[in-house]
Amino acid sequence: MKRREFIKSILGFFLTPIFKNEIISNLIISTFKYGKNKYGMVIDISKCIGCGRCVKACKEENDVPDLPFYFRTWIERYLIFEDGEVYVESPNGGIEGFKRLNPPKKIAKAFFVPKLCNQCEEPPCVQVCPVGATYETDDGVVLIDKKYCIGCGYCVQACPYGARYFHPKTKTPDKCTFCYHRIKKGLLPVCVLVCPQNARIFGKIDDPESPVYKYIKDYPLQVLKPYLRTHPKVYYKDMDMEVR
């Protein structure tokens, strides 16, 4: 009898998860589950014209130094040629727009990709801060405590998206905050405000009235580097496989 019970328990350990669907569906965490009452942004790549107004406005609003090394948000241009070569550039972050290149090869497809801090739900930058100088608020925005930061730079290393930079004046890291000082007063982030094509859509992820919710429901969306399990809250519509 004892042997039979033992074998049963071993089989149970290995077989049970297959028959319990709740476990599996809980493993694959959906946007709606971790986006509860949190801000998110959708970027519609097919609409971005690469004018760079968002980069300019962001630098003005948030006191980002006007040098080509520091960006809270930036635009990348991808040119995919017919022979398969991919050319990516971001001249001064796209702040002065992009130039006509007239490449010798024929272009198969090309597009602009605006980038910014993805406000990850499991931010690796918060995980590695040794003193607790960066944190995620209850409404989903990752902020930096510049008065407490010691400037070790570990968070800059840990961000998979290159969203953080070292501010030369405060000598601490800095990054996009979804214009937290604006959204808490009911305003929009400036990059969303000044986009001439409405390529950036902002709102609460799980609020049915919010445009973000509608985009999530209506279109297939992607996030950057999903395999790193950071659960970003910036979603890209019409993102090509070449985008990193």
Next chain:
Amino acid sequence: MEINNLYDALRSIQGFIYPNEIELRWSILIVLYPYITGLVAGAFILASLEKVFEIKEVKPTYRLSLLTSLSFLISAPIPLLFHITHPLRGFEIFLTPHLSSAMAIFGFVYIWYLMAILIIEIWLEYRKDIIEWSKRKKGIKGILYKILTLGVDEINEEIENFDAKFGKGIAIIGIPSAILLHGYVGFIFGSVKANPWWSSVIMPIIFLFSAMVSGIALVIFVYMILKYLKGKPLEISCLDTMAKYLLYAIIIDFSLEMLDLLQRIYEAEEFFDMLQVLIKGKLFISLFIIQIIIGAILPILFLGYIQIFNASDSAKKFTYFIVSLMVLIGIFATRWNVVIGGQLFSKSLRGLTIYKIGLIGREGIYVSFGLILLPFIILAFLIWLLPFEEKNKL
């Protein structure tokens, strides 16, 4: 990096990098910190060979290993203090350590290792001599010895035996402590999933074994120089044993590093194309020439030859000296390749940036040289205060 260097870097990037990646945050100071803590751990492991594993041949270098470990440990936080931009807030690591961060345990591991392991072990080892010297010496040395006795200026055989046993206990705890002191640095790099060059399970292990290699090489190097400066003869059996363990350690370390490289080449994940550009280009000299050939292959060949075929005493001494120097340089290159190499890599997997190091400035070459010299200056002071020769009881 200063603004001028940044403009230079902007002109020299290869491929595409995220705009914020132009500035390399972790400079040569962050190469120095793992290097120095590696030497601390390695020198301590060598000392514990005698104390814990009772390998008698290395007894002449027991005290020297401990003093070397201490002098490098004292200088270890200095590169960090120079690097963080708000050093006056550095104490926040003790007040509110964020325990999900590997870096947060720096404060505790450092204090534990310094106070509970190294200081106690050195103190117990030297206590009998310190008590004698406190009675006989005058002047500054006398005062220092009196302070070091903590007022207890008598010793007898029973207490000596207790000291020896307690010291052995501390040395036994010291081995995992030394492993933690340097292993957590490896984990700091190995746990960064954003960086494919760093993110690896084997990173803490590689750090540990290269630390052991560099520590043993350092003690050989310092021992030979000190004996030469004092005009004293070298105990060849001690050197032979140290060189033997150095050879074993280099073989294990080299195998681990090659295993890591081989696995990355075999699995050839997304970053592999950029990795090839990096190691065949910017990192070629520091990886293939310095780290692999000078730091590992040549030492293995030389030491292996001596192990198998033997050689004359003077040839051995010369080889040991050259090999220890080569290893020290090779392990520095290892740290450089990990820290700087990993940051040259863009996370866009499409480009490489450059690292421009200045001469002057807080993170420049002059400061780095100073920081490498500092532990030797501290060591000189410690040897003046606590001579390490067994027979020197003046």
Next chain:
Amino acid sequence: MKKFGKYSHIKRLFGIYFGFLFLFLILRPFLIPKSFGKFGHYRASSIDENINLNTKYADIKDCKECHEKEYNDVMNFSHKNLNCQICHGALSNHLESPDEFKPNIVSQKSFCLLCHAEIEARPSSIKQIDEKEHFKDEECISCHLPHSPNLK
């Protein structure tokens, strides 16, 4: 001659160590910032510090109240969905003291071309011109007024 016990040196050493430890534990609550740990492992007052920053871009949909003519111009043409601040820059200052802070008035060709130059990767949803072909020596505003860009 004092007589020391077997462990007195160890006791003294650990005495010193524990002394430092107690000192640290006593001082620690005074050194940690007060709002630390309220919501998580961070200084809670930093949230307010992040909220209380100046907004330079104003919360305006249009500038109808003071600039009705321009508003009517824009609303009839293809620039009607653009926020005024895209071309005129941050307007918070101007809203507060309109005479002190005058906004930008852009008229250079280079500005129009930021959106309207024909470059690689730009989707056709926006009207674009090849700057080498389309009246390359003339200013855009000779024919297209920014508020009513359809041909004069």
